[in-house]
Amino acid sequence: MTTASTEKKGRGWFKEEFGNPERRAAYYMVLPSLLIIMVVAFFPILYGIVLSLTDSTVTAFGSFVGLENYTEMFQDPDFRVGLFNTVIFTVASVTLEFVIGLAIALAVNRAFRGRGLVRAAILVPWAFPTVISAVMWRLMFQPGIGIFQYLAETIGLVSGPVLSDPALLLIAATLIDVWKTTPFMALLLLAGLQVIPGEVYEAARVDGANVWQRFFRITLPLLKGAILVAVLFRTLDAYRVYDLFWAFGARELQSLSTYVYEGVRISQLQFGPGNAAAVFIFVTAFLIALFFIKVLGMQTSAEE
Amino acid sequence: MASATATEKGAGRSALNMVLFYVFLVIFVFMSVFPLLWVFKMSIVTKTELYATPPTFLPQNISGAEWAQVLGDSTFQKALINSSIIAGVTTVICLFFGSIAAYAISRLRFRFKGTVMTLILAISFFPAVAIIAPLFIQYTQLGIIDTYASVIITDTVFALPLTIWLLVAFFRELPVDLEDAARVDGATTIQAFRKVIVPLAAPGVFTTAILTFIYAWNEFLFANTFLFDENTQPVTVVIPNFATIYTVDYGAQAAASVIVTVPLVILVLIFQRRIVSGLTAGAVKG
Numbered sequence: 001m002t003t004a005s006t007e008k009k010g011r012g013w014f015k016e017e018f019g020n021p022e023r024r025a026a027y028y029m030v031l032p033s034l035l036i037i038m039v040v041a042f043f044p045i046l047y048g049i050v051l052s053l054t055d056s057t058v059t060a061f062g063s064f065v066g067l068e069n070y071t072e073m074f075q076d077p078d079f080r081v082g083l084f085n086t087v088i089f090t091v092a093s094v095t096l097e098f099v100i101g102l103a104i105a106l107a108v109n110r111a112f113r114g115r116g117l118v119r120a121a122i123l124v125p126w127a128f129p130t131v132i133s134a135v136m137w138r139l140m141f142q143p144g145i146g147i148f149q150y151l152a153e154t155i156g157l158v159s160g161p162v163l164s165d166p167a168l169l170l171i172a173a174t175l176i177d178v179w180k181t182t183p184f185m186a187l188l189l190l191a192g193l194q195v196i197p198g199e200v201y202e203a204a205r206v207d208g209a210n211v212w213q214r215f216f217r218i219t220l221p222l223l224k225g226a227i228l229v230a231v232l233f234r235t236l237d238a239y240r241v242y243d244l245f246w247a248f249g250a251r252e253l254q255s256l257s258t259y260v261y262e263g264v265r266i267s268q269l270q271f272g273p274g275n276a277a278a279v280f281i282f283v284t285a286f287l288i289a290l291f292f293i294k295v296l297g298m299q300t301s302a303e304e
Numbered sequence: 305m306a307s308a309t310a311t312e313k314g315a316g317r318s319a320l321n322m323v324l325f326y327v328f329l330v331i332f333v334f335m336s337v338f339p340l341l342w343v344f345k346m347s348i349v350t351k352t353e354l355y356a357t358p359p360t361f362l363p364q365n366i367s368g369a370e371w372a373q374v375l376g377d378s379t380f381q382k383a384l385i386n387s388s389i390i391a392g393v394t395t396v397i398c399l400f401f402g403s404i405a406a407y408a409i410s411r412l413r414f415r416f417k418g419t420v421m422t423l424i425l426a427i428s429f430f431p432a433v434a435i436i437a438p439l440f441i442q443y444t445q446l447g448i449i450d451t452y453a454s455v456i457i458t459d460t461v462f463a464l465p466l467t468i469w470l471l472v473a474f475f476r477e478l479p480v481d482l483e484d485a486a487r488v489d490g491a492t493t494i495q496a497f498r499k500v501i502v503p504l505a506a507p508g509v510f511t512t513a514i515l516t517f518i519y520a521w522n523e524f525l526f527a528n529t530f531l532f533d534e535n536t537q538p539v540t541v542v543i544p545n546f547a548t549i550y551t552v553d554y555g556a557q558a559a560a561s562v563i564v565t566v567p568l569v570i571l572v573l574i575f576q577r578r579i580v581s582g583l584t585a586g587a588v589k590g
Contacts (some may be wrong), residue, residue: 025493029408029433030420033401034463040461041427043436051437058441109362114329120576123334124340127568129522131540136343136561139554147342147359154358165342178453184583191584233428243524247544257433257525264437265529275437282434289429 052275058268069272073280076273076277078262082254085170085245090238093177098231101180101185106219108186109193121128122183130180137176138163166168169253173244181237185230192226193219228298235292236285254279332443340565347371347559354555363540370555371563378535379542380560387538387564390452390527391520394459398467398516403509406471407497411483421472427465432458436529443530454530455538459520467516470582474508475501514575539564 017023029086055062073079074211108118125133140146143161155291161187162168202215220227242257251258256277290297346354350367352362374380409417440449448454478501486496501544502509524540532536543564546557572579 013415022412022493023414026408026412028416029404029412030414033405033468034423036401037423037427037461037464038440040457041430042433044435047438047442051441058437058444074411104332107325112325112329118329118333119580120426121336123572123576123579124336124569126342126374127518127572129524129568131522131524131544132561132565133339135332135544135557136339138348139343139558139561140339142554144357145346145354145359150357150359154535163335164475179335179339187580187583218352236429236431240433242433243540246524246528257431260433261436261525261529278395278434278437281431283386285429285431286432 036100041156048278048282052272052279054111055272056275057271058264065272070280073273076270078254079256079259079273079277082256082259082277085254086239086241086256089170089174089177089241090235092174093181093238094231095235096174096178097182097185097234098227099181101230102189102227104182105189105193109190122187125180126184126187128180130243130246133180134176134244137172138248138250141172163250163252166252169249172252173248174257176248177238177241177244181234185234188230188233189223189226192223192230194227196222225298228292228296232289232292232298235288239285240281241290329388340562340569341526343558344562346470347562349555351555368558369370370553373553374559374563375557380539382535383537383542384564386452386536387521390455390459390523390538391517392494393452393456394506394520395513395517397460397464399509402464402467402512403502403505404497405470406468406475407501410472411469411476411480411501412493424465424468427456427462428469430462432462432525436525440529443559446585449530450533450536452536455523455526455536458526459523462523463519466519466542470512470515471505471508473504474512474582477508507578510580511575511578514571514579515582518571521568522530 018027040272053064053066055065057069096290108115128136137148140148141162143149143163149158150164154160158165158168162172199223200218201214204218209217240257241255241259244259245253245258260277260281263270263272263277310327343362347370348366348368349360349363350369352366353363363507363585408414409421439454443454446455482500482504483496486500487493491499521538522540523538527541531541534542539560543557543560546553546560
């Protein structure tokens with residue numbers, strides 16, 4: 001495997017990389033996928049940034065207007081509601097999913113009868129198309145026929161229809177997301193738990209560590225990597241929430257993504273601010289990822 | 305004596321623990337599947353029972369009217385076919401490009417491997433909604449709005465990282481010795497890939513195919529952006545609109561939701577072990 005390319009320092013990496021048939025083959029093999037990704041994802045984001053700085057419409061490219069679209073976007077009450085809802089939804093759903101998911105993962109991290117059944121049950125909500133589960137939950141909250149609307153009214157939790165109260169709608173959407181994604185979170189954390197060798201706990205027990213000490217001193221630190229990956233994935237996923245809000249709220253529940261969609265696809269008058277919001281989501285999502293990687297020290301190297 | 309009671313007590317407590325554990329599991333499993341069961345119940349009862357207050361917990365007056373209506377609806381039939389085409393073609397394309405790229409990443413050495421993996425990973429964090437406007441404009445210029453192509457191309461880009469990521473994890477588990485042996489016997493890189501890796505990797509590739517298919521089947525944003533023509537819309541777009549087509553026919557909406565979810569649930573029940581290994585492969589090692 002160590003071919004002719006041994007230590008030709010300073011001779012130019014290009015020649016070294018492409019002079020070697022195996023390496024050249026590797027580039028040819030990776031190139032098609034990279035090209036598809038670059039052309040359909042990275043190029044449009046640049047185009048999107050350009051669009052957000054112009055007064056373009058869907059049909060005509062406009063002239064440069066600076067940050068006007070962004071000013072308009074920040075002044076738009078719909079955008080503010082969308083931003084508020086998105087932040088509340090992201091923080092609440094990810095926190096609940098993490099806490100409940102970790103509890104489930106710790107509880108089922110052992111051999112027991114019926115493991116297969118539990119695993120299958122975990123996957124059922126995950127496999128649902130988000131938009132279809134939103135439709136199902138909407139049916140179950142529908143006044144007159146919805147079981148949850150009926151139960152919530154009977155025990156005095158709500159006085160009117162959940163579906164026509166913006167605050168209740170947001171709470172319900174958060175709980176639906178918790179229902180749908182907690183099992184998945186538990187699955188990822190469980191996989192992380194199973195990598196921790198049992199001897200570590202044995203040793204700690206011999207040394208007299210109690211349940212809580214073992215949890216905070218061993219489980220959490222050793223699980224940190226898995227936790228960060230799972231939480232970052234979920235955070236970015238929740239942050240771009242679209243399907244759930246759109247279908248469950250029947251267009252009454254705003255998020256950042258539904259704001260972009262409304263702007264660029266429904267009301268053509270909002271095209272400029274819609275594009276600004278698209279760039280806003282992209283930049284903030286990038287900052288969130290950066291925060292996890294730089295500040296919290298998430299491992300990103302997929303190598304070895 | 306004292307030690308005997310202690311063990312008895314311990315046994316009693318562990319039996320209680322066991323019971324509590326299984327109660328917890330039953331509640332957990334029940335909560336996971338409840339919406340599907342309940343919406344199924346909603347879809348098979350008569351209209352009168354659907355609107356009954358308080359709701360009946362077990363179906364009493366069974367009616368197949370809603371199912372018959374939905375299954376006989378040409379828009380819904382077309383949507384099922386559209387979903388199958390979009391998800392099927394996306395899966396094939398992703399597997400084709402993905403397996404080639406994943407093989408190179410997992411087996412061959414080259415300088416920018418880390419950069420390539422980072423780029424691929426970046427897509428999974430990418431908020432798709434950020435590019436729907438530019439893509440809409442470009443697709444309009446290309447004349448592919450309202451065609452399968454618009455959604456298949458976009459789905460492919462966002463499913464490809466998942467495909468590559470999973471395949472890299474699976475390929476890394478395969479023994480390298482076999483390929484080296486094949487190469488010593490004079491096989492080229494491509495031959496080693498086709499004759500040795502592909503058969504060995506089949507289970508992993510199959511798992512990846514299932515996950516990619518589920519992703520594409522469930523996709524909603526792109527389909528809702530690029531497909532405004534009922535002839536090409538998949539089920540994820542058609543079903544939420546059922547409410548407007550049949551004004552307040554909740555029974556039909558319930559039946560349609562169950563119909564598109566059941567195949568996925570069956571897939572999950574049959575392949576749960578594989579799917580779990582696939583889902584966690586990337587996360588733990590990554």
